[in-house]
Amino acid sequence: xxxxxxxxxxxxxxxxxxxxxxxxxxxxxxxxxxxxxxxxxxxxxxxxxxxxxxxxxxxxxxxxxxxxxxxxxxxxxxxxxxxxxxxxxxxxxxxxxxxxxxxxxxxxxxxxxxxxxxxxxxxxxxxxxxxxxxxxxxxxxxxxxxxxxxxxxxxxxxxxxxxxxxxxxxxxxxxxxxxxxxxxxxxxxxxxxxxxxxxxxxxxxxxxxxxxxxxxxxxxxxxxxxxx
Numbered sequence: 543x544x545x546x547x548x549x550x551x552x553x554x555x556x557x558x559x560x561x562x563x564x565x566x567x568x569x570x571x572x573x574x575x576x577x578x579x580x581x582x583x584x585x586x587x588x589x590x591x592x593x594x595x596x597x598x599x600x601x602x603x604x605x606x607x608x609x610x611x612x613x614x615x616x617x618x619x620x621x622x623x624x625x626x627x628x629x630x631x632x633x634x635x636x637x638x639x640x641x642x643x644x645x646x647x648x649x650x651x652x653x654x655x656x657x658x659x660x661x662x663x664x665x666x667x668x669x670x671x672x673x674x675x676x677x678x679x680x681x682x683x684x685x686x687x688x689x690x691x692x693x694x695x696x697x698x699x700x701x702x703x704x705x706x707x708x709x710x711x712x713x714x715x716x717x718x719x720x721x722x723x724x725x726x727x728x729x730x731x732x733x734x735x736x737x738x739x740x741x742x743x744x745x746x747x748x749x750x751x752x753x754x755x756x757x758x759x760x761x762x763x764x765x766x767x768x769x770x
Contacts, residue, residue, distance in 0.1 A: 608764060626668055
């Protein structure tokens with residue numbers, strides 16, 4: 543029997559077993575909102591300080607800067623790591639600043655289909671830069687919502703991922719972020735939680751960075767209250 547012919551029979555058999563299974567008592571939905579509502583608020587440090595500490599514990603580099611100074615901080619990051627080509631998305635809140643700041647030879651827009659762009663993407667791009675939806679202080683994680691302007695490839699392929707984060711986007715927990723930003727009403731097709739650079743310990747239980755993603759994560763944290 544060919545695979546194509548066997549597939550409908552296998553599916554029918556699975557559904558038949560499911561229909562024949564005995565009824566089970568429904569499981570009560572946990573009171574997630576109540577759990578977070580009754581948690582004691584962290585003390586001893588600000589949310590920004592807590593995020594920075596946790597992000598750095600995952601080997602992310604956090605550079606605290608301002609809305610006016612972050613382009614200069616970006617220049618320093620690119621020069622220190624000898625980044626020759628930086629990949630960015632058009633139509634983002636940082637696109638105009640990047641275009642005005644970086645020479646055309648150093649800035650590459652992600653404006654080509656992936657199929658035709660792969661050789662350059664994997665062979666000639668040193669870093670990718672993205673905006674962020676916010677971050678979670680509890681875990682030091684960035685929140686990214688990839689879209690047509692900023693595909694998820696921008697944060698997953700290059701050896702270096704640079705993320706621009708506003709302090710106003712910091713939330714204490716992921717639950718707080720989901721509620722505060724109204725995720726239920728506008729869930730994206732893909733949401734990313736980035737906690738440090740890419741790492742794995744699958745090979746001989748040795749922790750290796752950059753095996754299947756960026757080996758470095760640099761976060762430009764734009765503090766609130768600073769002049770734009």
